[in-house]
Amino acid sequence: MKKYILGVDGGGTKSHLVVFDRDGKCAGATAYGALNHEVMEGSYDELEERLLEVIPCTLKDAGVTTDDVAFAVLGIAGVDTKAQEKLISKMVEKTGLKDFIVCNDAMLGVPAGSPDCTGICAISGTGFKIAAIDYSGVAVDTCGFGTYTDDKGGGGWFGLRACAEVYNEIYRMGRPTLMRDMVFSLLGITEKEDYVEMVVEKTYGDSTLYNNLELNCIVFKAAALGDAVAIDVIRESAKQYAGAISRLALDMDFPADKVLNVVLAGSVFIKQEVKILPEMIEKLVADCQGDGGLTTRKIIYTYLQAPPVAGAVIWAAQQASKKGFAGFQFEPGLVEKELKKLK
Secondary structure, three states: OOOEEEEEEEOOOOEEEEEEEOOOOEEEEEEEOOOOHHHOOOHHHHHHHHHHHHHHHHHHHOOOOHHHEEEEEEEEOOOOOHHHHHHHHHHHHOOOOOOEEEEOHHHHHHHHHOOOOOEEEEEEOOOEEEEEEOOOOOEEEEOOOHHHHOOOOOHHHHHHHHHHHHHHHHHOOOOOOOHHHHHHHHHOOOOHHHHHHHHHHHHHHOOOOOOOHHHHHHHHHHHHOOOHHHHHHHHHHHHHHHHHHHHHHHHOOOOOOOOEEEEEEOHHHHOOOOOHHHHHHHHHHHOOOHHHOOOOOOEEEEEOOOOHHHHHHHHHHHHHHHOOOOOOOOOOOHHHHHHHOOO
16 A cells, blocks of 8 residues: 655755655655756766665665655756656656656745645745746746846845945946945955955855855845845845746636735745845735736735745645545644654
């Protein structure tokens, strides 16, 4: 009898795999390295080797075989197209798993943060990503290709914009900004003549400026003090997030008479004390007028606190139930409680 489900959160630096039984108990868990082909020297070949290693080992450690698995959800970074989904699904099939979903890891934020596994997840962490699962079960992810998709969000983007606005002030007659002193202090300089040289040194020399957490927070610190330039930078990002959320809400099966769950995930949303960005997004989405608009919709925004792998487990349990396997209807919060025991 198929009594287990498998959830996988495969990232670019670390991954988590968990096995749950139909009573909602965690039967096994594995912490692993990267499962994103984009960061591997061997690309897809190396990814296949890793999947064929870690999935069987995780199941074996839990005392489970692939024949015992009712359903599996694998959210893997780097799965951005249908072709990639199909290719990686063929790799997963070689492990012996039969019923599963392979998707971008951003998709896990929806079941992890939404009470009914439907909604839209907006991610602002290292990068920018939007994913959605509608009432028909259709899953779509958008953005995430940087300048190709005009992404304006994620910590690295805010850090770059802070540096650019400081440059605009000192070399392009740009508007004065509080970010100038903040960036100068971070770089350890006092004169504008040292600015470019120090930025280059810390970007291409010791790499300490690349995705620097302190730098990435400067826009938000300045905005909290009322800096107009910083507020405009945040508004740039808010428009892109709100536009993507609104487009998916209107295009997908999210009925106007039902609650639309929007999950906000990633360090930029979660860790910033001043919630200017989420507040702007909420207002812009609420004011959306196109294609029938969203002005009358009930929208609930939730900050994702559960680990993404919880979303994989919850979604897998839902799919197992739909296939007629008994017992996979977990109470709210049960999966997160089980995962906390692993720490």
